[in-house]
Amino acid sequence: MTTSGGSRLKASRLSRPFCAARRLGLAAGMTLCSPVVFAAAVEGPWAGIAALRFATQDSASSGSATAEPQAKDEKAPKEEKPKVDKPPKDKDKDKDGPVRFELVPHPSVRIGKQVQVDFRARVVEEVDQSDALSPTDLQFDKERRRVGIEGELLKVVVFQVSREMTGIDPWREAWVDYQQFTFARAQAGLFKLPLSVDENTGWTNQDFASRSLAANILAPGRARGWMFHGQVLNHALGYEYGMFDDDGHNAHTNNPDRVTGASTIAWRLTSQPLRHIKSKWTDLEVGYASTTSDLAEGFSSIKGQTTLGADFYTSRFLVNGARRRTSYELRFRPGPFSLKSEYIRLTEERLGESVEDTALSPLVATGWYVSGTWAFTGETKSEGLTEPIRPLAQGGIGAVEGAVRLEQLTFGSRAGFDAPAEAGSTSPRADVVLGNSDRVLTIGVNWYANRYVKLQFNLIREQLADPSQGPVPGQASLWNRVIRLQLGF
């Protein structure tokens, strides 16, 4: 009991700085609280080691899989105290001396109890088929490879560095987090802004082959900056507040005619209002987040893309002023089920951009989704499925999960939403702009063979409001099929 409890405790303490979602109780597979870690901490011979491990590769923040450990952790606040954080003794550890190497579940170097560095890698192969692709390019393969390290120093500083092996902007995470105190922690470097639980969920714990359109396009993603964060009121409330150089990778553009948000302030509040109630509702979590960015004059960098990246709305409209995002999020994971939903609204001011040099109504983009999953093989969703109850080749078939998501992404201007009958225009100075929207239904099956292998199948139907702006002019409905294989440690 002491062992597992201590492991969980330490896991929780160390993981929080890593991931916003985790801090918010939404959190993630990338942290010490990941289901993999948690399982190892409880069951395996590396329980103490696992308790010191960090995160999945691609995000400093969260994943849906870690909430259960957090919930347990939060139900026992006194376990949060560093003084009771004693990892279990491990005979092998004593034999190894001050410097030790581990290979399972992933390569790791430890120097005494003060330094730990883990090595992570992931390979993703994806095959897409879509009506949006030309007949000669009906199917294409995508491959992504990512490597990284993550670790802890002196038990109060955690860090993570990761990058893709290809691409013109390969760096993904590069940050340190000072987390001595639960109520006030400080993070700096390159990491994701605290907006959107979906965007801040690592790929390991994604329920679908692609993130929601709202997260992919409207959430900011990662940027350089700093952030204070913590949990207060006996973990009843989580907060994050930070300043960033820009408004995130998702809004970036290489087009010099387009502008993206400059200096950005971001904050988020989350709460598990029922966390003290011992019921299936304990896991229920809600959150609200906001960002505000300076926006220079130019054409907006925000554009609408289908699930597989085809343009269906290209902003031809001048913006000037501020770009603001607000989001509401909800997550609930009773047993093998999960329910997750978000609403994100992004507005861009257009000060002095009318033909009379006055302000136009802001451009508005809204996105929402509702998704649900069910683990057919009985795993508890909040603990994650990366550790199947019966892994493949160990007497089982792994974990199998079904998933459904309905979502919509809409672009326009406030004047257009106020007067829907008025014809939209592509004029860069139009008050009622020509908008568009994409409503998407995704049905998926996820197979977790073991902690290293994950396979996803997605069938996606997209419905464009204005197909003339879509990838296949005149065709409003698009079908996509995606197979995604992920290997990693």
Add this chain to the structure above:
Amino acid sequence: MRRLHSVIVVAGMAMLLAGAVRTASAQTAADLFDVGTLQEIRLLVNSKDLALLRRNYGLNTRYPADMIWRNLRVRNVSVRSRGFGSRNSTKLGLLIEFDHYTSGQRFLGLRSLVLDNEWQDPSMIREQVAMSFFNRMGMPASRESFARLYINNEYQGVYGIVENIDPDYLRRTLSENEGYLYEFHWQDYWYGEYRGDDLAPYKLLFEPRTHQLESDTQLYSPIRDLFREINGADEGVWRDQVERVLDLRQFITLVAIEVYLSEWDGLTGNWAMNNFQLYRRRGSSVQLFLPWDRDRAMTQLTGDMPIFFRTDDNVLFHRAIAYADLRELYLTVLEQCAQAAVQDDWFQNAIAQSASVVAAATYQDSKKPFTNAEFDAEIQGLMGFAHLRPSFVLQQIARARSGSQ
């Protein structure tokens, strides 16, 4: 009593509203092109765009604007600089497109308008009078009127409102608009010689205004074929071959009207072929020449420009006029022009009316490159042209028919 009062007030307001709606809906393109009225057009352009428009007047970059005429405001139109010799930053020549940013948007049924800055015409009225005369002679031509133009509430001077040659114009004048329309762009002195099998030279000269997305072969092969046939060596089949690809009689008629108008910058002008558009009906190989931009008409104010002046230079006209029936057609149209000009003093009245419409506004036009005295003198000159030209042309026709020319 109080209720009755309310009813009366409401009824009155309803009548006023109905009247306003009726007034708004009563506006037509015919009102806009009413040459007896000096229109007022206001453009609203973002100050940054306007600065760019003036700075880059040599480019065809479009900028968004709103256009106001009477009680109608058209939002999200595009405006760009236009013209060749008339382009300048002081008094912008402008093309207004109503459907560039808003698909299907029309203004009085029009998809575009030209605001002609009259930069090269001290009289301000040549273009309008010439086009009116084309219309009088039954030749498809743009409707035109005059306007005071304001941009961001600053007076820009007198402009000609010119009906652009676009699919709506084609439907009005030719009763169909699904064919291929090209605007000719002057590059050098070209009298219609064959420029080879390669399509590139024709692509340079003819800009497609419809079917822009079609292949070069579809767009330019018929034009290349036209000039190949015009320059065909075999006299025995020349006319048959040319008439397969050109409405020859329409061409002769057009040249005759131009010559009557002493046009210096038209099909047989001083700078070789210029200022026309070419149209080919869908499913047909026969092409038409359409007149465009006639602000150099009536340049020879003495009215004594010979009816065969420079006509030998143009390959097509030179070969066509060798046929007796086409020559006679040419003379007949010239004769009809002279008659139509003097009938009810039409030509002089047209000049007088247009001059009276624009005079006051022209005097206030500080952006025009001419003095008010030059304007007055030019109007007087045009009146002289109207008086002298018919008799001179009739004399020339008589001489031509007698075989002395």
